[in-house]
Amino acid sequence: MRISIIGPAYPYRGGIALHNNLLYKEFSNKHTTEIINFKRQYPGILFPGKTQYEESKTFAHIPSFRILDSINPISWHKAANHIKLFSPDLIIIQFWMPFFSPCYGRIVRLLKKNSCSKTIIICHNIVPHEGSPIDKLLTKYLFSKADGFIIQAHSVEKDLLELRPDAKYRYNPHPIYNIFGNPLDKTEARKQLGIKEKNVILYFGYIRKYKGVKYLIRAVPEILKKLDLKVIIAGEFYEDKKQYLQEIRNIDREGKIALIDRYIPDEDVNTYFSAADLVVLPYINATQSGIVQIALSYNLPCVV
Template identity: 45%
Template sequence: MGTFPPFRGGISNFYQTLYEKLSYEHDVTAINFSLQYPNILFPGKSQYDNNLKSDINIERTINSINPISWKKTANKIIELEPDLIIFKYWIPFLAPSFRSIIKHTKKKISIKSLVICDNIIPHENRPFDKFLTKSFFKHIDHFIVMSKSVEKDLLFLFPDAKYIYTPHPLYDIFGKCNNKDKSKRYLQIHENKVILFFGLIRPYKGLDLLIEASKTLKEKLNNFKILVVGDCYENPEPYSKMINKNGLNDIFDMRFEFVPNDKVNIYFSAADVIVLPYKSATQSGIVPVAYHFDKPVIVTNVGGLSEIVQEGKTGYVVYPEPNEIADGILKYYNNLDKINFVENIKSYKDNFTWNKFIEKIERIFIQ
């Protein structure tokens, strides 16, 4: 139960892949939102990608602000009589609808419930967030956390929670890595070195830190481009002004746009290294995408980002400060002749398969 196509983004990608992997051995039903966020509350350009194609039979019954739909959804689940219902949780705004659905369902049938936790305490705190989360979680039997940071948040709210820790699995829906030069030509990038910042742009993602770090990079690195790609969930003007003020226009390529799934591989194929200069985090879906394409990462030591990076082998972990971020990027380029990052990633990413993730879910069936 959660976000499926035609809704776009990482959570929809996750749920579609989870459905497909579970369906190999189990009978699975997908229950989607008819309305996820009212447009007035959504900061991006669109919630939808109508070009997304899915063979999944999806029931679109949940309206996040319509309690009548919550009862309708619960009745649908009661009719199906499943053994397990799976929620994905990332924002307390959805807690009332999820709480109502699971509470009504459990009154009528015996069913186990699982929440896969992206965020428990949001990046941008709001009043009543913890209250809403606790009101939903008290009806849940089991949890999956994908970082130690989220594990800590879960145990803070529910010290006796039954949970399993397993890292975020790698996405395999974005196709294969293309030829680097061909991808750069497609993107009209002529520089030899390409540094990629990819994903939704929000204050906590630290794009301003990367811009500050680029002043050092411009002095010490030659023939490079910083490619910034993602839908901007805030006013992009301050970033543009910051770049102009510091004379950095020649090294930045800013593309404030959503990238459909069938184009993601072009950007990652063109890049040498992926940078996540986050100021706060739980875990990230961007690192698994980078590893899928065998690309090293530079991440800050916030939340669970450092948990899935082998220092000096699959990337580098730095403090969320401009000089540190610049040093991490320079260290990567200076060590290219000494470290085979690609081979290290190919070996390391075996720890993040969907089969291992599904095995953790299946444990809940037999508990």
């Protein structure tokens, strides 16, 4: 089978790019597979982080064709022409936000004109955590052109059927990410991170309003009444961090909260999860999370 995967991959960072990297690795073992990647994923003005690119030197070096520009329709036509020449049996699109719907939808429409390829959309999230009124229209535009869908959480099913009542879909749970190496000795991992406390709680990932990190911070004084504890908050801020710093200053008189304000490269993930006793995801709303899948690979309990 010939397979085209459309979406971000190395050198882009983040969960969707990682998902595509792993898909490529698995499919390419038995099928002729390509990734149609972005040369520009987001305009700089729309990206809240420090960099869109993976800084790891040892992980995820996946080959791809960097053709797409999310806001340049000429690149969409170039991508469609490239895919036509490749002549795939299956096209896989990763969907996690409506911003990319015009780009993806146009590509699929162009390919439908003279291609027998089937298009499957993997739905990570359908209703945005922080959306706008136009989101539903954009998503409908793309979804109307797909032949089938994969949902990775039952909570996404209702959203899919609301937008596409006749959708053909399959539930396939989010995979466990066991790619970061064998767990380190807990004592050694904590030594590397400078942790002396007996118990370690880990929050890992981007810090955004819907992820509820402030509630974890506010819970720390109560937990400290019962446990000798270190709380690690490891991830890059995607919103103003001043309010979080103020919360920590008001609450944390003993230095029990360690704020690691940066994106954690792949080769360091093992150390953080090896050091932890518990992973906390205090999300206000979410459909699924790759962080849970990493925690499960380390046999760590999660509070969600």
